Amino acid sequence: MTTRKKSRSTRSTKDGLKNRPGPNRTAGNRIGSDDSGNATVSKSSSRSTVSGPAHRGESSAESAGDALAAKFDSTQKLAADMPYNANKALEHGELSMQPQEGQRITASDPSATGSTLTETNPSNKTGAGKPQLGTNPSSLPLDRVRVDSSGQTLTTNQGVPVADNQNSLKAGYRGPVLLQDFILREKITHFDHERIPERIVHARGSAAHGFFECYDSLKKYTAASLFAEAGKRTPVFVRFSTVIGERGSADTVRDVRGFAVKFYTDQGNWDLVGNNIPVFFIQDAMKFPDLVHAAKPEPHFAVPQASTAHDTFWDFISLMPESTHMMLWVMSDRAIPRSFRMMQGFGVHTFRLVNDDGDSRFVKFHWNPMAGTHSLDWDEAVKISGADADFHRRDLWEAIESGAYPEYEFGMQIFTEEQAEKFSFDVLDATKIVPEELVPVTPVGKMVLNRNPDNFFAETEQVAFCAAHIVPGLDFSNDPLLAGRIHSYQDTQISRLGGPNFHEIPINAPVAPPHNNQRDGMHRQAI
Ligand code: HEM
CATH class of the missing domain: 4.10.91.20 (Cytochrome C Oxidase; Chain J)
Structure with missing residues (x-):
């Protein structure tokens, strides 16, 4: 059972700021001052700032009468409020299967967890030293990093x-x-x-901002907050891509298209990293590097670009009968879409929905473009490749600029494990679809792309989707292809984006403020 100690009453007021160490008016002790010139810190510069007296009660803010003593005191109180780990027993055996909420202790004074007593010494650079308690500004809207250089x-x-x-x-x-x-x-x-490294696959892409709107509450099926109520809107960033071509390759080549959606939900980011074809080439992640090596340009002369009309690819495919289903889709006009606005999207894998009671069902995700699904024919695609390599990028940008916002309906095929057991195919096999005759697609919401990015590099290039990013109410299935993806995305992004802190890049930061004990690493920004 969770044990929660009552937190001590604070010297608090509404804004919490008055919890901070008060001004010390003792003459001669000033090593910092607030706006009004009042001293804000300790009586003695020689006193250690890293520890208080060994025993509680030996010193107190009242007796010492300064801010440092108050910090010592409140730190002692905080430690004393959790003398042992009451949750420890819950980490073992059967009990560990049902994790309980952990203990929560509130400091009697924010200075106990503050890093320095001089935080309140303001400047144009540091600000007024009044951070909003409990917030993480990296989760504020992108406006916080928009730069206006006009007239400067x-x-x-x-x-x-x-x-x-x-x-x-x-x-x-x-x-x-x-x-x-x-x-x-x-x-x-x-x-x-x-320059930074381009993505190992899906290097060529175009993206847009928008929102997802839920049609009806799906609480019966999932605890995911974005599906909690009718009309609820969640911001999204969507990147469409080709797979094999390099960053500057043509848009209308024959290829699978990526359809990656980042939902900035109020319970963290969910990335639905899908394709415009409902199945995949292989069943097991172990084969993915071999598949991609076979499809990428041949190593000795780096030909062909953005296409698969070469020996290594057909060697792979001819030895991999499970790829046949996907190849039929790839050789159809589906692989030369008319526009990103006219493309379906699929989560491909079987995922899980989990509701508040812990009931789990399988689910397949579908995007359907409101403008219908349309393709080019091969002659058009070839001609356009030469005339306008940016055909899809331009089309998406211009549609949004002109107010013709692309829309997609989101649908789910929801089925139980018992149903899945009776199918003649394995729902954990990404080379198979779940026929809509067996499980119809239920429309659950729509997505509208209504805003172009401001900076291609900062947003479209640096966005980092990851198949491992799910939120409460969703879960993975045991699909072995999905298991490989759960590892691969974050791993590759550590080198593509230069270290482990790319979640702080504004386009990747969640709107739900992150709080944890991770620290340091290249390009750390949180203070
Ligand atoms: C084991 C199989 C797979 C592995 C290991 C894998 C790995 C990767 C990697 C390393 C990237 C580059 C990510 C980056 O640099 O940010 C990527 C991108 C992508 N993958 Fe996969 N992938 C696999 C299968 C799939 C499947 C089955 C789908 C579709 C359901 C898919 C859809 C995408 C998309 C859409 C992107 C581009 C994301 C973006 O727009 O930034 N991948 N994949």
Whole structure:
């Protein structure tokens, strides 16, 4: 059972800010001051800031009368409020199968968990030292990182005004150029490092913002908050892609199309990383690197680009009978869509829905474009590839700019394990569909793409979808292809996006504020 101690009453007021150490008016002790010039910190600069007295009661804010003593005191109280781990027994045996909510202790004074007493010394850089308690600003809307440079002076990355952006600094009229020209060096160095690795697959893509709107409550089937009530809207970012071509390859090549949706739900991000074909080439993740190597350009001369008309691919396919179903789709006009607006999407794998009572059902996810599903024919596709390599990218962008927002209906095939047992095929096999004659698709909501990204690199290129990103109320099935994907995405993104903190890149940050004890790593921003 969860044990919760009553939290101590705080010296609190509504905004919580007055919980912070109060001003110390003792003369001669000032090592920092607030706006009004009041001292805010300790009496003595020689006192350690890393620990308080060994025994509770030896010191108190009242007796010492300063902010550091108050911090010691409240830290002691916080530790004393959880003298042992009352939940420990629940981590073992049968009980561990039903994890309980953990203990919660509220500090009597925010200074107990604050990092420094000088937080309240304001400047234009640090701000007023009044962070909103309990919030994580990385989850604020993208506006927090939108930059408006109109009417501004050109500066370096350090904010230093640039006098001359056209000529390097020279010793004399004709040089040589001086090494100390930090403006030239900064400009060139940044340019030198502009490129990041492209995605190992799905390198070529285009994306848009929008929202998902739920038609009716699905509480009976799932605890997922985005399906909790009719009309509920959840922001999304959707990236459509080809699979094999490089980042600059043509849009209308014959290929599978990616259809990846990031739902920024109020219980964290759910990424439904799907394709426009309902099945896949293989059943087991072990074969994925071999499949992709076979389909990518041949290693000795890097031909062909964005296509699979070559020996390595057909060697693979001819030895892999389970790929036949997928190949029939790939060789149909489905693999040369007319537009991203006219493309279906599929989760491909069997997933699970889990409701509040813990009841689980299998589910297959479907996207259906409201504009209908349309394809090019081969002659059109070939011609367009030459005339306008950006045909799909342009089409998506221009449709949204002109207010013709692409819409897709979201549908689910929901079935029980007992039903699945009776099917003549395995629902954990991604080379098979679940026929709609057996399990009809139930429409559950619609998605509208109503806003173009502002910066292709910051949003479309740096977005990181991951098959492992699910939310409460959804779960994986034992599909062995899905298991490989759960590992692969985050793993590849660590090198593609340069370290383990890419969840802090604004386009990837959830709107549900993250709070945990992970720390450090390349490009850490949270303070
Ligand atoms: C074991 C099988 C698979 C593995 C190991 C795998 C791995 C990957 C990797 C490494 C990426 C690049 C991610 C990045 O750099 O951000 C990727 C992208 C993608 N994969 Fe898979 N994949 C597999 C199967 C599938 C399947 C079955 C689907 C469709 C249901 C799929 C859909 C996608 C999509 C849509 C993207 C592009 C996401 C974006 O727009 O950024 N993949 N995959």
